[in-house]
Every structure is written in C-alpha cells, then in structure tokens.
Amino acid sequence: MEENRKRYKETFAQALEISAEEAETAEFQKTEKWDSIGHMMLIAALEEAFSVEFEPEEMLTFDSFGKGIGLLQEKGIAI
Amino acid sequence: MSVISVKFAVFLLLAAVLYYTAPSRWRWKILLAESLCFYLICSVRAILFFCITAVSIWYAALRMDRINEEYPKELAACEAEGKKMTRQEKLELKAREDKQKRKILLLLLALNFGILFFIKYGEIPCRILNGVCAALQIGYELEYGGVMVPLGISYYTFQATGYLIDIYRRKMRAQRSLPRLTLFFVFFPQLVQGPISRYDELADQLYRPHDFCFRNIRSGVELMAWGLFKKLVISDRIAIMINAIFGAPEKYGGCYLLFATVFSMLQLYTDFSGGIDMMRGAAEIFGIYPPENFVRPFFARDQSEYWRRWHISLNNWWRDYIFYPLTLSKTFNRLGRHARKLLGEQFGKKLPVLMAVIVIRVINSIWHGATGASILGGLYYGVLLALSFYFENTIKEATVRLRIRTDCISWRIFQTVRTFLLIAAPRLTSQAQSLSDGARYVKALFREWNPWIFFDGSLFSLGVSRAQFTVVMIALLLLFAVSLLQERGIVIRESLARQNLVFQGAVMLCFLYAVVLFGTYGSGYDASAFTYAQF
Known part of the structure; x- marks a missing residue:
C-alpha cells in the first residue's frame, strides 16, 4: 500500500513536472502544468505505472490528487 | 417523410395516441413498431443495411459480454480452490480475454464503418480507379451506380459502435433482447439528425412505460415550436441570401462574402440546432429526454470550449472512442518520445495530444x-485547436505579464468574438466543390472593398426584401436574448410553466402564429433540406 502511494506521488509529480509536496495540493487547471495536455500526459503515465485503464468519465472527474487515489482504489489498487 | 410536413405531424400525433393508449407493458414495443414504420416509410430500400448493423452488433455484444463474464468466474473458481491469483496472473488473464474481444470489436467496426464508407464514399475509389486507368491509358472505366443512403445511417452506426465499445470496455452488460436493442438504434425522433445517444443514458428511458403527462406534451411541443422558429424564420431566410452570394462570387465579392461567411455560420447553427430541437421535442412528447446537442456554442471563449458546446453528442463520441485511445496509445506515445529527442522535451511531450486533436478534426471533416x-x-480547425492547447499556458502567462484584465466583460467579449470569427472563417468556402473552387472564393473576398453594401440597401437585392431582412434581424436578436438568459441559468420553459395556463396557451399561440406568418415555406421551398439530415 505504502509502495503504491509512493509510486502514485512520484508518477504524478513527474508527469506534471512539480515537486512531490506540490503534487498533494495539485488541482486541474489551477496547477500551472496541469492543463488539458498535462491532463492527458498524467493519465498516460498513471495507466502505465499501475497497468490500469481509465474510462472517459473517470478522466473527466479526475481533477485533484485525492480524486486520482480514489479512482485507483476503485480499480482494485491498494493505495 | 419530411420532418416539416403535415405528414410528419399526423404521424407524430398518431404515434403518441397509440403509445399512451396501449397497455404499459406494450409501450416500448409500440414505440419500436412506430420507429420501424417511420424507417420503412423513409428508407425502405435500405432496410438491409440497418438489419446488418442491428443483428451484427447485438450478436457481437452478447459474445463480448460472455467473455467479460469469464473473468470474475475464473477468479471465483480460483478462490474456491483455495488459490489466490497474483496481480500478474490477473493481468495476464484479463489481457487474454481482451485479445479475444479485440478481434470481435475490430471485425465489427470494419463491417459497420465499411458499410458507412461504401454508401457515403463508394464513388471515391471508383473515381481514383478511373483516374489511374486514364493516366495509364488503359481503356477501362468503372461506372458507379450509386446506393440509396439509408436514413440516419451515420447516427445509428455511431450509436451502435459506441454501444459495442462500451461493452468491450466492461462499462455495462449487453442487452439480450434484439428488439429492445433495435429500438435504441432506430428510435424515430433521433434517426433523422441525431443526437447520437449513449445506451446507458437513453435505453432505460425507452423501455420504461411512460404514462400520459401534460407536462411532457407541453414541453415537447414548445421545444418543437422553438426549433421550427429557428429553422423557418431564421435559417431558411438567411439561406436565400447566402446562396445568392455564394452562387455568384464573381458578382458578389468583398464585403458580400464577408457577410455570407458570418451569416452562413448562423444559418448552419439555426438549421442544425433547430432540427435537433424539433427532434428532442418529438421525443419529449413520449416522456423521453435525449441529451442536449448544442449549448449556445457562439458564447464559447476558446476553441476547445466551442467544440464542447457544438454538436456535443458527436464530439463526445470522437473524444471518448477516438481521441482518448489515440492519445494514450503506445504508438502515439512512442512518437512523442522520439519527438522529445528530436524537437525538444516540451514539444515532444505534447505531441501525442496535438496529433490526436488534428486527426479527430480531419476525420470529422x-x-x-x-x-x-x-x-x-x-x-x-485541428491546427487551430492544437495551437490553442499548445499555447494555453503561454497565453495565460502573457495576459499576466501584459497586465491584461481578464475578469472584465470587455475581455470576455473579445474572447467570444475572436472564437466566433476563427470558427466562422472556413464557411467562406463551405460551398466549394474542390480546392480550386475554394480558391475562387478567397480571391473574390479580397477583390474589392465595398463596406457601403451594409448601408445602401444592397443586401435587400439578395432574394430577401427589406421587411423580410428586418424579420431575420429581430429573430436573431430574440435568439440572442434567449441564449443570454439561458447562459445566466434561466430556464425559459420552466419560467413559462409557472404561469397560468391561459397565459401559457396565449404565448404558444402567438409564437406559432409568428412562425406561420414569418416562416419561409410555400411553393419552391424544400422543407426537407435540413443540412444534417443528409448524414
């Protein structure tokens, strides 16, 4: 669980080019690099890191660091 | 059967009476029978194509559903034996099943889009083949006899394939009953020009027996009347003017073409959204509420917002079934990685999204x-959208550095007008049959500078009198006012519903009278000519 949490934070921060601390408070359209393109890059990075696929509806509701954790939990990832 | 005809009105009335007088459990069957009847009246010779789509998608969805079922079953069987699958084993099992489903999906997509392509563009391979034969001086010419385009083929193909992809993605269970699934594909109000509904949004509404409810009837008739107003009073009158200009660019150059370009966009919007309003209104009479297809697109402040407001059901289809898979595909991301090395980190990272955006707009065209x-x-449109994505942050930074206030009305108006003009620009060549034909319009635009045509009455010589032109302008102002109120969250139909019945009736009668009085119809008018009905 801890390992997944760490991987999530690292992937998140790397995809959006922000620090791990900044990642925790990141919000779609409010964090500088988390624009429309950043969003797709973040989704691609998380799909690769956790071998999951996001549904279009999920991509649209994914707008904060915490929301991403919830979506991964729904996919059976212990995080 | 034209949607704007007495025949359609009678059909709708009879359909509603039959639906509401039938026993509850038969209602969806009645709706199916009525929809098939409508289809046969409009497109009897093309019924075979529809049957192929309906049966093939139904059968394939059931096959996929069975495969989807196997995964939890195998997991349960494993647990029953006391074994626990590792994450890797689960992924492998899922990948094996996905591979089986992918084969079915690709086959079905090829079959159904193949039919669509053959019917809509069968002439193109013939033209290419004949061109090659002519170039090689081979004395062979293939004649294309043409195929009757089945009613709503694009709309039901998109709905059907979207449904299949949703089953592939395990989003829902497959519909076991072929008649029920057929009703989802052929529901008559949305067959003519959409919207392209999703199974999980519409199916339940179609199968649920709706009891007679005056609110639904009133709401449906109001929406149909509003659609009729947009179509007959605004769109068809503007069409007369712009057809006169686009039909003779040698005669009407400069500001005439500028006027036609802008008004052509308004014409397209009022034609298409008017048609959709009529169809949604017809559906509401049966208590069925299809999704909105337009949310005041000309109020959009940037390119991506515009495409989120325009032909929403089709653009959502592109987004969910093509844009996301393309952007997230390994091929596109591999290309992105190569581009990072060659063209720089920033551009390379954004490349998959930018490419997908352009591909979608080209497919759409x-x-x-x-x-x-x-x-x-x-x-x-693709490049424009890609540029707006690419410079999204740069523009935000620039406005901060240049100390441009972005929280004021003038900035919002600037953004809205800029978006509208950029979107409207290609309408200049909307009636061009080829690239060289398109160039003819561009040349004519810059041939002369004649802004006085807006003031000296020249516009009244385009097939529309001064009085008719004034009616169009007042109607456009009314449309703008209504849109503005809706933008502010005011639902006009709900406000009207809160008034006394007599007042509601009087408003409705006045409105219908105005449509009859000011609408464009009569001899020589082709009421069936909805731009989007041809798809």
Missing part, C-alpha cells in the same frame, strides 16, 4: 464530406 475544401477546413 471527412465525415462531413470528402472534398478537398472540407478536409482542408478540418485541418484548419
């Missing part, structure tokens, strides 16, 4: 018409 001018128009 091919769907609208496989002509050079249309594809170039799609490329223009």
